[in-house]
Amino acid sequence: MITVTNVQKQYQDGDTTVHALRGVSLSIEQGEFLSIAGPSGSGKTTLLNLIGCIDTATAGDITIDGRTVAGCGKRELAAIRREKLGFIFQSFNLVPVLTAFENVAFSLTLTGTPDAEARERTMAILDEVGLAGMEERRPSQLSGGQQQRVAVARALVKEPTVVLADEPTANLDSRTGHAILELMVEMNRRHNTTFIFSTHDQMVMDYARRLTMLHDGEIVSDERRSA
Amino acid sequence: MKFLVRLAAKNLWRYGRRTLITAAAIALGLATYVLLDSMLVGADEESVRNLIWYETGSARIMHPDYWDERDRAPLRHVIEDPQSVLDAVRSRDVAATPRTTFSGELIVWRDPFPEDGSLLVHVTAIDPETDGRVYRFDQWISDGRPLQEGEPGVILGSWLAEDLGAEVGYPLIISARSRYGARVTIDAEVVGILNSPNPVINRGGIFLPLDIADLYLDMEGAVTQIDLRFADYARVEAPIAELEELPALRDLSIADWRLLGADYIAMMEADSVGSGIILFLVFIIAAVGVSNTMLMTIFERTREIGMMRALGMDDRAIRNLFLIEASGIGLIGAAAGVALGALGNIPMVRVGIDYSAMFRTMDAGYRSTGVLYGAWVPSTFVIAALMGIVLAVIVALVPTRRALRMNIPRALRQQ
């Protein structure tokens, strides 16, 4: 479903060339709940960005739903992100001027979903993530956990192939973090949506059913666990 | 698009303070522009009026050869039969008055004057009876009285009088040449001091009754010019074309105020370059202010831009969003600036700015002595408003494009 084939990523940092990824291959199936882990600088975020099509690989290829990412232009990448990918960010990244409802509906507006349908789906997903009744609140009127719930809803409402979450619990206390992870497990179970995390948080790793460890830009272990 | 406009509107509302600051920068720039323009146009209009009312009339009928030698004010090229010309012109309902301008030396002696002295001057001999139909001096005689026929009286411009130390009742001598070249002297008395709105007149005006000049200069009825005032004083093409058809004017030529006041017109044109530079500077200052706030705005929202791109929003849509926001700020600024400018312009037009002390010493070429009034120039308001909006949009374009060129992960990391 998602295949990562011998992907390399180098970038220049001053005079030195940084090898963020040195040939990573990975295959991810529909419905997986996968955590890419590793210390800082191991390349986990880079890998997540490449899969998320917000960064491009130096070499190698990634396919998402059978679609090859390499060689895509900016607009095609934007289209892939819009249609197939959902993002959950460490710092929530909601649009501050929009209400919870509008933030979620924003995703659907981008895909051109008709208003009535968008409204229905948005209300449904907000209900699912436990924010019924808070639709009209702005991010500033929500707690961190609630904001991240909005973010989860925003990622899921368009029914993406995969949801990418970069350190989704780093800005939350552990209780709220647990709740968010529970929510994502639930969503994964219910919608069979693939989740890929990048994290160095043991709590997140504990929830993962597959744990891929990176070190110095290479996969050092890749294990599946039963929930 | 509707979504973008709504989002833009929400952004403007949400970032209210920033919106206001940026819009205020634009408003201030535009208001300055509008007021400056009002002042410059006002000064020009006033100058044209003062040029025509006190110096050139709407147009002047002369001997065709007079013009080339006007600096010497020669009495060689004259209108021999002014009455027939006056009759013909007046039959067309054009106000007309004969004048003779001659060069000479003004001589004053100590006691009552503070010291002996002489000054090369151009003296204007006017017909006391008809001059007021074309020019407007009488109401500006600050001291003494108007000229009277048959009396060797002189009216002096106020600054000239002040420089000479002249007062009403003082005797002076005008030394000149008759029409044929003989030396003549006119013993005259200062009967009035003229403090007109035209600084050129105040600085150098010397007026004498026409019949006195005629007698002393041996003019035998001839005059150097017939000055005209048209119903609409500044519009000259049509009335001049009509007058040129008159048989009485066949051997004469007509110069309009633009030609007669060419030095001033040239100055005005040069000045419009100067005004252009000032206006450009105002524009630059406003642009810097606007771009600075706009840059801050967009820089602060780099992460938001990154997020929107990550969610798959088109770069173009994002750019449009920011441009719509910018034009919104521009619109608010333009509206406020135009309103502010209009408000400020009301006292400028009604009360004016008193510049009299400045113009006294500064020969800027402006035909205005005292109070400068603003003018209403509708086109300036429209231009200013459009400029505000366009400026805001252009200025927003740069930081937006920069934010969009940044790669998404970096934008997302930006705090």
Add this chain to the structure above:
Amino acid sequence: MKAAAIVLMALIPAAALVAQSAEEIITRMEQNQVHDTSRMEGRLIINDRFGSRTSSFISHARGADDALIEFTSAGERGQKVLRTRDEVYLFYPDAAELIRLQGAALRDSMLGSDVSYEDMTGNRALLDNYRVRLTGEETVAGRPTFRVELEARSRNVAYPRQTIWVDRELFVMRRAEQFSANGRLLKEVEVKETMEVSGLTFPARMVIRDVLKRNSSTEFVIDTAEVNISLPRNIFSLESLRW
């Protein structure tokens, strides 16, 4: 007829000795003062409210019309004024510039003096321009003089009226007054010294006052003079201005 003319001509000098007519007085004065050719060196001393300054010059003249004046004093060294019958030219060596004075420019003062260029222009034959009248005999500066009043024949004469006092014995001008058309005194000329060269007597030191401008006077002094000498050819031509 012819005989009659001869007799008449013979009579005229005799009559002149007996009773001088105004015309004769002026004619004899001009014979003294206007030379066929001359070369003079002199000074122009200008006194005004700025003080006194002196310009020295060399002049060459021929008849009443042609004159070339070259200034030799430091301030205006090399400046030349060329006068012909109808025209006046100025030459400034610094700018190597030749200026023809025309019309009203002739009325400008020469070097800021009380003498205008026009005062110097040609046609000084007074009888061409004026009707003259003998109005008395007076003593001027201790010398007996004829007082002759001149009235312009036409309206284009700069000074419509003049009075000239001519030395009764030497027939040299002793004093002159010039008036405007309406009778105001404009200029006074006083001859302080005279000079005799080759039997001709002419003013050697004159003080000229512009009466309208008080406190100013111009003194015109001739230090050396030669008359009726041969002058270089073409000296009164434009080319000569540039040497």
